[in-house]
Structure formats: C-alpha cells, structure tokens
Amino acid sequence: MSDTLTAPLPGHKMPHEDYLNATYGIRSWLLTTDHKRIALLYLGSVTFFFFLGGIFATMIRIHLLTPTGALVTPETYNKLFTMHGVAMIFFFLIPSIPAVLGNFLIPLMIGAKDLAFPKINLLSWYIYIVGGCFVLYSFGTGGLDTGWTFYTPLSSVYSNSAVTPAVIGIFINGFSTILTGLNFIVTIHTMRAPGMTWFRLPLFVWAHYATSLVMVLGTPVIAITLLLVGLERMFHLGFFNPALGGDPILFQHLFWFYSHPAVYIMILPAMGVISEIIPTFARKPIFGYSFIAGSSIAIAVIGFLVWAHHMFVTGESTYAALTFSLLSYLVAIPSAVKVFNWTSTLYKGSISWDTPMLYAFGFIGLFLIGGLTGLFLACLGLDIHIHDTYFVVAHFHYIMVGGAVMGYVGGIHFWWPKITGRLYPEALSRVAAVTLFVGFNLTFFPQFILGYLGMPRRYHTYPPEFQVLNVLSTAGASILALGYLLPMLYLTWSMRYGKVAGQNPWPATGLEWKTDSPPPTENFHVTPEVTWEAYDFQNRPDLGLVAGASPLAPAHGDD
Amino acid sequence: MHRTGELYGHFETLEQQKESAALGMWIFLVTEVLFFGGLFLTYTINRHAFSTAFGIGSNTLDITLGAGNTVVLIMSSLTMAMAVWSAQVGKKKLVSIFLIATLALGTVFLGVKAVEYKQKFDHHLVPGRSFDMKYHPTHPMPGDDLKELALEKEEVDKAFAQDPDINAHGQLYFSLYFGMTGLHALHMIIGAGLLLWLIKGSFAGRFTPQYNTPVEIVGLYWHFVDIVWIFLFPLLYLIDRHR
Numbered sequence: 001m002s003d004t005l006t007a008p009l010p011g012h013k014m015p016h017e018d019y020l021n022a023t024y025g026i027r028s029w030l031l032t033t034d035h036k037r038i039a040l041l042y043l044g045s046v047t048f049f050f051f052l053g054g055i056f057a058t059m060i061r062i063h064l065l066t067p068t069g070a071l072v073t074p075e076t077y078n079k080l081f082t083m084h085g086v087a088m089i090f091f092f093l094i095p096s097i098p099a100v101l102g103n104f105l106i107p108l109m110i111g112a113k114d115l116a117f118p119k120i121n122l123l124s125w126y127i128y129i130v131g132g133c134f135v136l137y138s139f140g141t142g143g144l145d146t147g148w149t150f151y152t153p154l155s156s157v158y159s160n161s162a163v164t165p166a167v168i169g170i171f172i173n174g175f176s177t178i179l180t181g182l183n184f185i186v187t188i189h190t191m192r193a194p195g196m197t198w199f200r201l202p203l204f205v206w207a208h209y210a211t212s213l214v215m216v217l218g219t220p221v222i223a224i225t226l227l228l229v230g231l232e233r234m235f236h237l238g239f240f241n242p243a244l245g246g247d248p249i250l251f252q253h254l255f256w257f258y259s260h261p262a263v264y265i266m267i268l269p270a271m272g273v274i275s276e277i278i279p280t281f282a283r284k285p286i287f288g289y290s291f292i293a294g295s296s297i298a299i300a301v302i303g304f305l306v307w308a309h310h311m312f313v314t315g316e317s318t319y320a321a322l323t324f325s326l327l328s329y330l331v332a333i334p335s336a337v338k339v340f341n342w343t344s345t346l347y348k349g350s351i352s353w354d355t356p357m358l359y360a361f362g363f364i365g366l367f368l369i370g371g372l373t374g375l376f377l378a379c380l381g382l383d384i385h386i387h388d389t390y391f392v393v394a395h396f397h398y399i400m401v402g403g404a405v406m407g408y409v410g411g412i413h414f415w416w417p418k419i420t421g422r423l424y425p426e427a428l429s430r431v432a433a434v435t436l437f438v439g440f441n442l443t444f445f446p447q448f449i450l451g452y453l454g455m456p457r458r459y460h461t462y463p464p465e466f467q468v469l470n471v472l473s474t475a476g477a478s479i480l481a482l483g484y485l486l487p488m489l490y491l492t493w494s495m496r497y498g499k500v501a502g503q504n505p506w507p508a509t510g511l512e513w514k515t516d517s518p519p520p521t522e523n524f525h526v527t528p529e530v531t532w533e534a535y536d537f538q539n540r541p542d543l544g545l546v547a548g549a550s551p552l553a554p555a556h557g558d559d
Numbered sequence: 560m561h562r563t564g565e566l567y568g569h570f571e572t573l574e575q576q577k578e579s580a581a582l583g584m585w586i587f588l589v590t591e592v593l594f595f596g597g598l599f600l601t602y603t604i605n606r607h608a609f610s611t612a613f614g615i616g617s618n619t620l621d622i623t624l625g626a627g628n629t630v631v632l633i634m635s636s637l638t639m640a641m642a643v644w645s646a647q648v649g650k651k652k653l654v655s656i657f658l659i660a661t662l663a664l665g666t667v668f669l670g671v672k673a674v675e676y677k678q679k680f681d682h683h684l685v686p687g688r689s690f691d692m693k694y695h696p697t698h699p700m701p702g703d704d705l706k707e708l709a710l711e712k713e714e715v716d717k718a719f720a721q722d723p724d725i726n727a728h729g730q731l732y733f734s735l736y737f738g739m740t741g742l743h744a745l746h747m748i749i750g751a752g753l754l755l756w757l758i759k760g761s762f763a764g765r766f767t768p769q770y771n772t773p774v775e776i777v778g779l780y781w782h783f784v785d786i787v788w789i790f791l792f793p794l795l796y797l798i799d800r801h802r
Binding site: 112216228237 | 568569575578579582586587591593594595596598600601604608687724728730738
C-alpha cells in the first residue's frame with residue numbers, strides 16, 4: 001500500500017476570510033447568491049430527502065422479512081415503494097451531484113467567480129423546496145400508491161391516494177432542474193477563464209454539460225405529462241383514460257421519453273466524479289480524455305432514443321421493440337468506453353487507496369454489473385422473463401446506488417477539504433466505504449437471483465421458498481444503513497475537529513485546488529490564466545510530485 | 560438591482576454578460592418547445608384517432624376571431640422588433656411607444672380569447688359534466704345565423720352517426736383546445752408582465768445602444784409565444800374547413 005497524502009503539509013491554517021465566514025446570519029444564507037453557499041443549502045435538503053427515502057426503504061425491507069409480510073397492509077406497502085421511489089429519484093438522485101457538487105465546483109473548475117445567473121441559482125433551490133413541500137404534503141395526507149411511474153389510468157382516475165399534490169410537486173421541482181441545467185450550459189459556454197479551452201476542461205465539467213443538455217431537453221416533457229395527469233384527475237378529462245377515449249400507452253411514451261434520459265441525469269455526473277478521482281489517485285493523466293468527453297455527449301444523445309425499452313411488454317410492435325433493443329445496446333458502448341479508459345488510467349499509475357479512490361473502485365465494479373444487467377433487460381426474449389421482477393430492481397439499484405450514490409459520496413469525500421477546509425478521519429472513512437460496499441452487495445445481489453427465479457417487483461408477499469434471499473437482502477440493508485450513517489457522523493465531526501487541509505491535500509490538478517480551502521467568496525483573488533492541459537501531472541511542479549521531490553515538502557502547495 | 564450599463568460582479572465584461580443573457584434565453588425557449596411539444600404530440604395522436612370529432616370541434620371555433628387574433632399577434636411581434644431596433648439606435652421615446660403598442664396588441668389578443676372562451680362556455684363546449692356537442696345546434700343563441708346553425712346541426716348529426724362516441728372524443732378535442740390555448744395565454748400574460756416591466760424601464764431611459772439586453776431577450780420570448788400561436792391556429796381552427 002503506497003503512501004497516502006492525507007497528512008496535511010505542516011503549517012496549514014484556515015484562511016482568514018472564506019465564503020463560510022464572509023457574512024453571518026440566516027438571511028445571508030437564505031438570500032445568498034454565492035454558488036458555494038447554495039450548494040450547501042442543497043446538501044442539507046437532498047440529505048433530508050435521502051433520509052426520508054431511506055426510512056421508506058427500511059420499512060419495505062422489514063416487511064419483506066417474511067413471505068406473508070406482517071408489517072404493513074397491502075395498500076400501505078404500495079405507498080411505501082411509491083414514496084421511496086419519488087423521494088429518492090426526484091428529490092435526491094437527480095439533484096444530488098449537480099446541485100451540490102456541480103454548483104460548488106463548476107465555477108471554480110473553469111476559473112469563474114460564480115455561475116452565469118446566480119439569482120436564478122438561488123431561485124432553483126427555492127423552487128426545489130416548494131416542490132418538496134407539495135410532495136411532503138402528499139406523503140402526509142394519505143400518501144401515494146401509484147408507483148413512481150404514475151401509470152394511468154390508476155394515477156389519473158382510480159387511485160384514492162394524494163396524487164394531485166404529488167404531481168404538482170414534481171412538476172414544480174422540474175423547473176428547479178431545468179434552471180440548473182440552463183445555468184450550467186450558459187456558464188460553461190461563456191464564463192471560462194482565459195486559456196481554459198473546451199478540451200482543457202475537467203471531465204467533471206464535460207459530464208455536467210452533457211447532463212445539463214438532458215435536463216434542459218427532457219424535463220419539460222415530464223412536466224407537461226404530469227400536468228396532464230393532474231388536469232385529468234382534477235377535471236375528469238380523458239387524455240389517458242380509455243373509458244373516455246384516451247390512451248394509457250400515450251402516457252407511458254410521454255413518461256418514459258423523460259424518465260429514461262433522467263437516469264442519465266443521475267449517472268453522468270457520477271461518472272464525472274470518477275473521472276476526477278481516478279487520475280488524482282493514480283497520479284496520471286486520464287487515458288483517452290477526448291473519448292471520455294465525447295462519450296458523455298454520446299450517452300446524452302443516444303439516451304433520448306431508447307425510452308420504449310421500458311415498454312417491451314405493453315404491446316408495442318416487434319419492429320419498434322427491435323429498434324429500441326438495438327439502440328439500448330448501442331447506448332452501452334460509450335459507457336463501456338469510459339470504464340475501459342478509467343481502467344487504462346490505472347496502468348502504470350502510482351495508486352493510493354484513499355477513501356475517494358475506494359468509492360471510485362466500488363463504482364467501477366458495481367456500475368459494470370448494473371450496466372451489464374441492463375443489457376440482459378434490453379434483450380427482448382430475456383426481458384419477457386425478467387420484466388417487472390426483482391431482476392430489474394437489482395439492476396437499477398446497482399446503477400443508482402452502486403453507481404450514482406457511490407459517486408456522490410466519493411465526490412463529497414474528495415472535495416470535502418475544499419468545501420470545508422478540513423480533512424475527515426481517514427481510517428474511519430475507509431471502514432465506512434468498505435461497509436457500504438459489503439452492505440450494498442448483500443442487499444442487492446440476492447435480488448438478481450430472486451428476480452431471475454421469478455419474484456415479481458412491487459408485491460407485498462412472495463412464495464415461501466424466496467425467504468432466505470429476502471432475509472439476506474434485509475440484513476444487507478442494515479449494513480448499508482451503517483455505511484451511510486458513518487460518513488454523516490464523521491463528516492459532521494470533521495467540520496469542527498478535522499485536521500486543516502490546506503489548498504491541495506491530495507494533490508490534484510484541477511483549478512479548484514489552486515485556491516484556498518475553503519475558497520473566498522469570489523473564488524480566486526486573481527482571475528487565473530490557464531496554460532496547462534487537464535490532468536497534466538508532468539508539467540505541474542507546484543504539485544510537488546516531480547520525481548525526487550518529497551510530496552510532504554512544504555510551501556509549494558500553497559500558491 | 561443593477562443600473563443601466565453596469566456589470567454584474569461575477570462577469571468580466573459587458574460583452575460576456577450580454578452573451579450569457581441571450582444564450583440563457585435561447586436555451587429557455589428550447590425548453591419551452593419541448594414543453595409545448597408534449598401537448599402537440601398528444602394533439603397529433605388524438606387527431607389521427609378521432610378525426611371526425613376533431614373536425615366537428617374545429618368547425619365550432621370562430622375562424623374570423625382566430626384569424627384576426629393571428630394578425631394581431633404577428634403585428635405585436637413587429638412592434639416588439641421595432642422596440643428592439645429603437646433601443647439599438649438610441650431612439651428612447653420610440654422604445655416606449657413600441658413597447659406600449661406591443662402590450663396593447665397582446666391585450667387585444669387576450670380579450671378576444673376571453674370572448675371565445677365565453678362563447679364555448681355558452682355553447683356547452685367546456686369539458687365537464689355539461690359538455691354536449693349537440694347543444695348549440697339545437698339551442699340557438701341571439702345573434703346566431705340560423706342557416707349556418709342548421710348546416711352545423713346537419714354536420715353534427717352526420718358525425719354522430721359515424722362515431723357514436725363523438726361527445727367523448729369531442730371532449731378530448733376541447734380539452735386540448737383549452738389546454739393548449741390556455742397554456743399559450745398564460746405565457747402571454749407572463750409576457751405582458753415582462754412588457755410592463757420593460758415599459759417602466761424605458762420611461763426611466765434605461766435602454767441605450769450600449770445596453771438594451773432586457774428588451775432583446777423579452778423580444779425573443781415574445782416572438783416565441785407568437786410562433787406557438789402560428790402553429791396553434793391552423794391545428795385547432797382550420798381542420799376540415801371546406802365550407
């Protein structure tokens with residue numbers, strides 16, 4: 001195991017004035033236009049919804065300990081998985097990396113003082129909160145039992161749960177996403193520092209650019225679709241109700257036209273995080289920079305062309321099914337390009353096992369499994385057998401939790417020193433990372449087997465022969481919960497008691513690491529001028545990594 | 560609120576600020592295309608499935624009012640473009656005049672729409688419990704041309720024979736009519752609000768050849784709203800217009 005560079009260079013002090021202490025009082029936070037503070041506002045709110053979604057998940061897993069499920073009634077069970085999905089997807093996964101890490105880092109990474117539209121950035125957060133309130137109101141006044149997919153006519157006509165406030169809340173939340181994406185696109189186009197050309201951008205920025213394209217093009221479609229569901233429910237219109245001449249399949253097409261690209265909104269930013277972590281802890285430029293950048297755009301584009309792979313069993317024609325199946329296989333190719341390039345980056349690298357790197361390795365392995373099982377599902381014949389089973393549930397949890405959430409937690413750890421100026425306790429953080437990995441696999445791998453053996457998803461009971469696997473899954477969930485709890489505790493602890501990090505503790509090559517930790521409100525005291533390529537470890541003597549120089553030598557890292 | 564010509568703190572140059580504002584508005588308009596797009600898709604699929612009902616529904620719309628409104632809106636786009644031009648050449652008084660003209664024309668449009676909506680309500684064509692496509696032909700209202708009404712009754716009866724579920728399918732047409740024109744009208748009301756804000760600024764002399772970005776980007780928004788109507792008018796008003 002090679003040295004890690006988590007011991008801060010001697011003599012580090014917290015900067016005298018940074019964005020955290022520049023102004024005081026609750027108004028300075030709630031009326032801030034500083035992208036860094038807005039990122040922390042989002043951190044608080046997405047963590048809240050993560051907890052909420054986690055509570056629903058806990059109840060589901062406890063209920064499924066026994067085949068006849070004695071914890072909740074069947075109706076309540078429907079509400080549990082629905083609310084788990086809605087809270088996690090719309091209010092945690094979609095905002096998480098872009099709204100927390102993207103908001104914080106993009107201006108820093110491109111050498112700008114803020115995003116293009118700081119007030120719209122704050123507005124995005126408030127819109128998120130208002131949307132969240134509507135959904136919480138829905139949860140609190142009868143819940144939601146339609147599945148996060150809101151299939152009609154159950155959602156638009158027959159459900160007796162609080163559908164209308166929920167669709168209003170998600171509709172409103174969509175505008176938060178749209179405005180964030182718009183902000184990112186304009187910022188990346190117009191606010192790069194001198195010398196920061198497109199192909200010198202960190203891959204994290206490319207990933208968020210691609211994500212923003214999806215956000216901006218896809219989200220309006222779910223907005224209008226849910227609006228129509230709400231109108232149908234309120235005014236007894238008939239767009240999606242067969243009894244009035246409407247078409248439920250139209251709803252599915254409209255819904256999935258957004259919701260498939262939505263999963264790319266969830267994974268592309270995580271891939272961007274991994275593209276930052278791997279070169280840093282392999283001390284090597286990333287392999288195939290332009291291919292990784294291009295693959296992000298390719299995923300965003302092709303991702304819009306595969307939506308009906310969610311509808312193979314709803315009666316679409318064989319020709320349509322074949323087309324969508326083929327396109328779904330094609331969309332895997334750019335993802336594979338990334339995995340190959342990350343792995344190639346490790347070759348002849350100087351690898352260290354810091355916590356962010358552990359999350360990155362976890363990501364690669366789990367995303368690989370999740371992605372490959374997606375191809376199982378894209379295969380028409382096989383999908384007939386495994387559609388709507390736990391195989392699908394395991395597939396998307398491998399991607400969304402094993403992939404996106406690991407990327408999120410890894411990114412939080414990687415940039416924690418920059419955000420707070422402090423380091424977290426390394427030994428404990430590694431234990432937590434391993435706990436998360438073990439707990440995750442124990443929770444979700446049995447679900448692949450369950451699904452393949454035929455256990456349907458969204459059912460509150462199951463045949464008794466599936467009990468052992470279900471119990472394993474629930475046991476895993478408790479370990480997974482511990483893996484999430486530990487970082488929440490030690491990260492909070494570190495804000496006060498952690499070692500002072502200094503400007504560039506890892507060290508890493510991005511522009512964000514050339515300013516104080518935590519950064520001043522205006523990000524850089526002097527607008528930087530970029531004359532080096534991305535991840536160029538060779539030509540950066542300021543990092544102290546040149547052969548012969550001790551990485552612990554003082555002064556160089558403190559530009 | 561920043562004053563005319565001043566840089567916001569996070570931009571390096573006025574040029575960067577202007578470029579960002581314009582790009583931001585264009586991207587927002589793209590999202591609006593996708594937003595309305597869902598409705599247009601729903602319309603297309605339903606029109607294909609229920610062409611008879613859609614034809615009858617379309618024929619109940621007043622084509623004079625619709626065409627008139629189209630002209631009004633196109634003219635308002637012209638006055639908006641003139642407002643942008645006036646700002647660019649420094650004719651400050653004209654900026655105010657053209658902005659007020661745009662607002663006035665927009666208000667005329669909304670007024671006509673209100674008249675049309677009331678007509679639909681009176682003719683029992685608002686989706687809901689009292690929706691009935693047979694109502695108007697059998698219940699003449701003051702000011703109706705009785706010959707036209709008789710022709711309409713004939714058409715409706717023929718349609719019912721072809722498609723016994725005309726009322727259900729006709730409700731789909733009118734749901735889309737109110738949904739699409741309603742969403743469009745909402746965007747126009749927002750546009751009117753933006754115009755009021757611009758008029759206030761133009762009275763204060765804010766818009767100069769060096770700084771007229773707000774006029775330009777509200778102009779873009781207004782033109783977009785106009786283009787949506789250019790699509791809505793033929794799709795809703797001009798189906799089966801053979802009479």
